[in-house]
Amino acid sequence: MTHSRKKKGPAGAEGAPAGREVAAGDRVHFFDTTLRDGEQAAGVNLNAEEKLQIAIQLAKMRVDVIEAGFPAASPGDFNCVQLIAREVRTATVCGLARTREGDIRAAAQALAKAENPRIHVFLATSPIHMEHKLRMSESEVLDQVRAGVMLARSLSPEVEFSAEDASRSDPAFVIRVFKLAIEAGATILNIPDTVGYALPEEFYGFCKGIIEGVAAPKGVIFSVHAHNDLGLATANSLAAVRAGVRQVEGTINGMGERGGNSAIEEVVMALRTRSDFYGLSTNLDTTRLYPVSRLIAKISGVMVPPNKPVVGANAFAHEAGIHQHGVMAKRETYEIMRAEDVGSTPAVMVLGKHSGRHAFRDRLEYLGYNLDDTQVSRAFEIFKKLCDEKKEATDGDIEAIVSDQIFSVSPEFSYEFREYSMQVGGGNTTCTVTLDRNGEANTDAATGNGPVEAAYAAIKRIIRIHPRLENFKIFATSERSNALGEAQVILSLDGIRAQGSGASTDIIKASIRAYVNAVNRLYSTAAARKLSLPSYDANAPSPGGKGKA
Secondary structure (H helix, E strand, C coil): CECCCCCCCCCCCCCCCCCCECCHHHEEEEEECCCCCHHHCCCCCCCHHHHHHHHHHHHHCCCCEEEEECCCCCHHHHHHHHHHHHHCCCCEEEEEEECCHHHHHHHHHHCCCCCCEEEEEEEECCHHHHHHHHCCCHHHHHHHHHHHHHHHHHHCCCEEEEEECHHHCCHHHHHHHHHHHHHHCCCEEEEEECCCCCCHHHHHHHHHHHHHHHCCCCCCEEEEEEECCCCCHHHHHHHHHHHCCCEEEEEHHHCCCCCCECEHHHHHHHHHHCHHHHCCEECCCHHHHHHHHHHHHHHHCCCCCCCCCCCCCCCCCCCCHHHHHHHHHCHHHCCCCCHHHHCCCCCCCCEECCCCHHHHHHHHHHCCCCCCHHHHHHHHHHHHHHHHHCCEECHHHHHHHHHHHHCCCCCCCCCEEEEEEEEEECCEEEEEEEEEECCEEEEEEEEECCHHHHHHHHHHHHHCCCCEEEEEEEEECCCCCCCCEEEEEEEEECCEEEEEEEEECCHHHHHHHHHHHHHHHHHHHHHHCCCCCCCCCCCCCCCCCCCCC
């Protein structure tokens, strides 16, 4: 397929320079690790249903590989990888493993039902990691790589090997390791900038030297995995691509631990927008970038900054008069990408109380949700009740409904919020809260310096546990005066952290729902780990002091 520089190909298929044929080696594969490395971001804790929803949308966006998790890390991670491997059939589903036998066998078992499985084995190669973390010599590392990759290859048709902290490693040693990995059966070799240390021009030379030094046989693909500690993850990924790397690993919204990972939306749009320079294609459907970005932000609780490239709310916004005039005259004066190409221009459709179920389902699908009939019916019922309170619902309102009511954890032991009442006087606020558990109403009251503190103190008297409130946020789902208020909390107890969200036109009710949602997640996580949360006497003084949330 040939593309000219002036005429773009279909959405998601970036063109090469005029007259140049796009060969097989000219396609860049995208390896999405949002569900593994992205979930390692502080405060993020996704359950299996949420991970599956994200994986389904990533597959629809046509990412080549979905790294679903680290199966040996926990039973929950194992179950999530197993679920995604069973349900996602179009993309390669990958599980991470150290070179340890137990990790590799766990990954193989979790991926047993995958249509296209891949085991991703890693081991550090930098002097600082080998000496202080691994406490291994170079020869011991080589032995581990050989044994680990050979075992993985015996259990999976496709194996990727990563040289952790490669950018701070001796290039000659990385070349030895990669050659050995190829001999042992790996066909994807990953060059990670694990701590975001590399500089683009330096990293270009490093990757080019590794690729030339390995001189891999046909069929072996080199990959890059960049972190954003110095804000250079996208630049380093693109430098690696220029050096010959043909798989880019990253996350949606750049989500990840510390400064985050390379943002897939930035890399793919750089390749597409500057196809005249790179001359490379991808398989990604870029029109799904914005909806998938919004979905992941909503589920993870990690909001996208408005000035975030490609998917931020202001990415295609123009306020300055000169810019507005230029864009009205010709969009290209100030826009190097079209909003439509990343899916950020929604269809003009106002949803209100006269809207039907079909229009509501279409809007859910546009927003990136893949719900079954029962879930759609439940969300639609809540939506109709909301429309009785306000004239029309925004996309933010609908997303809040789904996040609050559909993705909330509902194990048999969970609590469900029923009602509350508030009394203010004498400098204190008294809140009475009723929660349902297994069909039984539980009511209690407590005082606090304000309504939220009092409500949370009452909830703790009902649930008989005393989690620590790590974070509390509340914001409007739109700029309108009748917008839903959405609350987000993070609770911790005995080493378990859980996030929760709740939405309502009543911000106190939203705050209560968020807290209850997080409590249910604490119980769910504890049950998965076969732990018991410590309880206390509701009539005794709270461990944190009276009324403290």
